[in-house]
Amino acid sequence: MPYETVIGMEVHVELQTASKMFCRCSADHFQIDANTHICPVCTSQPGALPVINERAMQLTAMTGMALNCEIKPHNVFARKNYTYPDLPKGYQVSQYELPLCENGWVEIDAENGAKQIGVVRVHLEEDTGKLQHEGRSSLVDYNRAGVPLMEIVTDASIRSADEAYNYLNKIRQIVRYLGASSGDMEKGAMRCEANISIRPEGSEEFGTKVEVKNLNSFRAVRNAIAYEVERQQQVLAEGGQVRQVTMGWDEGMNITREQRSKETSEDYRYFPEPDLLDVHLDDAWIGQARAELPELPAAKAARFAADYGLGEQDIAVLVEDRAVAAYFEDAAKADGADPRQVGNWITGEVFRRLNEEEITIENAKVAPAALVALLALVKDGSINQNAAREVFGQMWEKGGSPAEIVEAKGLKQISDTSELDGAVAQVIADNPDAVAKIKGGNMKTIGFLMGQVMKATRGKANPQLVQELLKKQLGA
Numbered sequence: 001m002p003y004e005t006v007i008g009m010e011v012h013v014e015l016q017t018a019s020k021m022f023c024r025c026s027a028d029h030f031q032i033d034a035n036t037h038i039c040p041v042c043t044s045q046p047g048a049l050p051v052i053n054e055r056a057m058q059l060t061a062m063t064g065m066a067l068n069c070e071i072k073p074h075n076v077f078a079r080k081n082y083t084y085p086d087l088p089k090g091y092q093v094s095q096y097e098l099p100l101c102e103n104g105w106v107e108i109d110a111e112n113g114a115k116q117i118g119v120v121r122v123h124l125e126e127d128t129g130k131l132q133h134e135g136r137s138s139l140v141d142y143n144r145a146g147v148p149l150m151e152i153v154t155d156a157s158i159r160s161a162d163e164a165y166n167y168l169n170k171i172r173q174i175v176r177y178l179g180a181s182s183g184d185m186e187k188g189a190m191r192c193e194a195n196i197s198i199r200p201e202g203s204e205e206f207g208t209k210v211e212v213k214n215l216n217s218f219r220a221v222r223n224a225i226a227y228e229v230e231r232q233q234q235v236l237a238e239g240g241q242v243r244q245v246t247m248g249w250d251e252g253m254n255i256t257r258e259q260r261s262k263e264t265s266e267d268y269r270y271f272p273e274p275d276l277l278d279v280h281l282d283d284a285w286i287g288q289a290r291a292e293l294p295e296l297p298a299a300k301a302a303r304f305a306a307d308y309g310l311g312e313q314d315i316a317v318l319v320e321d322r323a324v325a326a327y328f329e330d331a332a333k334a335d336g337a338d339p340r341q342v343g344n345w346i347t348g349e350v351f352r353r354l355n356e357e358e359i360t361i362e363n364a365k366v367a368p369a370a371l372v373a374l375l376a377l378v379k380d381g382s383i384n385q386n387a388a389r390e391v392f393g394q395m396w397e398k399g400g401s402p403a404e405i406v407e408a409k410g411l412k413q414i415s416d417t418s419e420l421d422g423a424v425a426q427v428i429a430d431n432p433d434a435v436a437k438i439k440g441g442n443m444k445t446i447g448f449l450m451g452q453v454m455k456a457t458r459g460k461a462n463p464q465l466v467q468e469l470l471k472k473q474l475g476a
Helices: 054-066 161-178 218-237 283-291 297-308 312-319 322-332 339-357 368-379 385-398 402-409 417-430 432-439 443-456 463-474
Strands: 003-014 077-081 091-095 101-110 113-126 130-134 137-141 148-154 190-200 210-215 245-250 255-261
Touching: 003 161, 003 218, 054 101, 054 113, 054 148, 054 161, 054 283, 091 113, 101 161, 113 161, 161 190, 161 218, 161 297, 190 218, 210 218, 210 255, 218 245, 218 255, 297 312, 297 322, 297 339, 312 322, 312 339, 322 339, 322 368, 339 368, 339 385, 368 385, 368 402, 385 402, 417 443, 417 463, 432 443, 432 463, 443 463
Parallel strands: 210 245
Antiparallel strands: 003 148, 003 190, 077 091, 101 113, 113 148, 130 137, 190 210, 245 255
16 A cells, blocks of 8 residues: 655754853853853752843744744743753753744755745754763763753654755754854754654545654654654554654664653643743844844845856855855955856865865855956966966965966966967877878867877967867868
8 A cells, every 4th residue: 555654843953052041051062071061050959040041032033034934922931841860950941832933834845846844833942961871870961951942843744754854954054044053963953853654645644653863964864764654664564553652763773763652742741931931022022033134045046046147056055055155255246257157166176175174164265355366367368277276276275366376386378379389280290190080070189189289388278279279270
């Protein structure tokens, strides 16, 4: 029997704020000594009272706006009760019945074109601590406890592992554009769970959903969903019933493993947090958050197509990262710049250097203006592409202006016919077999002769002029 896959996603995003959600402790918890960024509030000492981090509220509202959500002026924090060693309070402060953002959507690429995925809610809560297992003991690091955590919950409109993968990519791109989070799944700054079920094709009734946790990479999301769908199909094929449980993804074995029965909202015994007042946001506050929104990827892509005439694939690469898009635009707007050429060099030579050195474009060693100055030398015929790559390498490693490097290295292109005529004539005289092939109609061999001329001129000859002179002297 053919089945349809039904998936809903819960994505948790750690917000990039200076302090934690309800106290003044630093929110930085990566690569620091255990239990150094803690205080009576985030470790739940008697008498300690929380205070809401306004910046976390702003970043969550901005994310909701970017996901086309309604921003709710009245929202409430609640206690979500469950007991784990890494949760110092014995409950988590979260939003439940009255979240900050509701009823949104985001557009992704799907098999049959663009598709909207419904966003049910975007709300704020606090992160838990971390357990560190050593032998038969477990130690608790509370540095992460209380870090602002934004949860984005979809409806059940995702239909495949690929759609889930594309959705996560879109969420990461948006939170990075907003400066809300690094979105780094490998570091735990973005984590997700997938609620997966299957149903007979054509059926309107949902199947029994299974939650899969421990998805800490994009690859894990795709593989875990594919495995879990196949597992559920096998259970039904063998006459069994899928049970509502929580599964963990075993990356080493590439399988899902049952962890516990699935909790419901009743199990968490939600009730309003008595230590926090209800939040009431006025129009001015919401308007200020909206004013802080940057140009988002979809709008930027449409503008790049209209303003710079770039192709769809080039645009997708250039707008993926906000800093890359800014670098491109700084160069493309310069006087005399060719946007297509600029884009090609960024996705080619610039990206190659960034990848080799494992740095981001904010740390690029050639500024946009310097790149444009180099490309201007190619455009006016002063140097060819090979020489330009050599000059770019020198600029990246040691700095300097492209014109000065060209002069110092003697890389200026020979574009004078009188200088090249002799070199072309000599190459023709030295290669009679190649000349015979060309005169016999095999024009591909002219490329060989061009190479010989370039070799004789140490790569300085203008390739287009060389080709013209060869054809002229050969009568081709």
